[in-house]
Amino acid sequence: MELKQAITKSAKAMYRSLPVIAAVILLVSLVNGVLPKTVYSALFFKNMLLDSFIGSLIGSILAGNPITSYIIGGELLKQGISLVAVTAFLVAWVTVGVVQLPAEAVLLGKRFAITRNITAFLFTIIVAIITVSILSIL
Amino acid sequence: MRKTEQNYFGLYFLLAVITVYIIIAIFKPTVLTPIFKFLILMLKRIIPILFVVFVLMILVNYFVSPKNLLNYLGKNAGMKGWLIAIIGGILSTGLIYAWYPMLNDLQKQGVRNRFIATFLYNRAVKPALLPLLIFYFGLMYTLVLTVVMVVVSIFQGIIVEKFSEAKT
Numbered sequence: 001m002e003l004k005q006a007i008t009k010s011a012k013a014m015y016r017s018l019p020v021i022a023a024v025i026l027l028v029s030l031v032n033g034v035l036p037k038t039v040y041s042a043l044f045f046k047n048m049l050l051d052s053f054i055g056s057l058i059g060s061i062l063a064g065n066p067i068t069s070y071i072i073g074g075e076l077l078k079q080g081i082s083l084v085a086v087t088a089f090l091v092a093w094v095t096v097g098v099v100q101l102p103a104e105a106v107l108l109g110k111r112f113a114i115t116r117n118i119t120a121f122l123f124t125i126i127v128a129i130i131t132v133s134i135l136s137i138l
Numbered sequence: 139m140r141k142t143e144q145n146y147f148g149l150y151f152l153l154a155v156i157t158v159y160i161i162i163a164i165f166k167p168t169v170l171t172p173i174f175k176f177l178i179l180m181l182k183r184i185i186p187i188l189f190v191v192f193v194l195m196i197l198v199n200y201f202v203s204p205k206n207l208l209n210y211l212g213k214n215a216g217m218k219g220w221l222i223a224i225i226g227g228i229l230s231t232g233l234i235y236a237w238y239p240m241l242n243d244l245q246k247q248g249v250r251n252r253f254i255a256t257f258l259y260n261r262a263v264k265p266a267l268l269p270l271l272i273f274y275f276g277l278m279y280t281l282v283l284t285v286v287m288v289v290v291s292i293f294q295g296i297i298v299e300k301f302s303e304a305k306t
Binding site: 010011019020066070073077083087095097100103107111126127131 | 149162174181236238242251254264279287294298
């Protein structure tokens with residue numbers, strides 16, 4: 001493919017995606033702006049499975065730079081939230097995307113997006129439990 | 139979903155979100171200040187990344203032919219395909235949705251869904267951010283989590299492909 005063709009093709013693909021990307025950016029800003037960070041710690045219990053589920057659920061709804069999730073996760077640990085819950089939260093933050101699901105569905109296929117997000121959510125809990133279990137052995 | 143339907147969905151989605159903003163602006167305008175602050179931060183982050191993604195898309199379209207892609211990440215791809223998906227995901231930077239246009243392009247060229255899913259999962263592993271993760275959670279935690287996630291990404295790729303391509 002010639003360079004001019006490559007540029008035109010890429011520009012068209014980017015142009016088609018722009019409305020969805022803009023909508024997702026606006027939506028993520030809305031969710032992050034409305035939800036205060038203190039809400040997160042109030043939502044956890046002292047149950048391994050339940051906490052990892054809740055951690056995964058919150059991480060799935062929120063999106064953004066992983067740095068933010070590390071900071072929140074670190075603070076949650078300091079407040080006595082279990083490592084398994086925090087791990088689930090960290091992993092879900094970057095692997096599951098409820099907010100960007102519409103964009104993913106449009107660009108990669110509805111079935112693909114739904115399957116990927118559901119499995120990522122379930123794997124988040126599994127990853128958290130495996131990671132914490134390995135750490136407890138080491 | 140056809141291309142025109144995709145375009146319209148994107149526009150409707152954008153209009154729906156803008157409508158929510160307008161409703162908030164009318165009934166509770168003070169809420170918009172922190173939202174716009176976050177929005178500006180996000181735009182500052184995502185615009186350079188979108189530019190990088192655009193350049194990468196051009197490079198992929200220019201250098202990588204559909205035939206090569208099909209060999210590495212297509213029906214007959216083996217270990218190399220997994221490695222490319224894992225390393226590509228790890229090395230990719232920025233917000234996830236900035237990558238959708240490029241992945242959409244690759245998908246159209248015949249790249250398997252398993253590799254796209256694995257690529258997306260491995261975006262969680264960020265070498266540049268590892269020092270921060272180590273700072274908060276320790277070296278051992280970071281190592282174990284990283285290895286577990288890379289292994290799990292392969293299983294996720296397989297499952298996603300199996301279900302996303304299953305005939306209804």
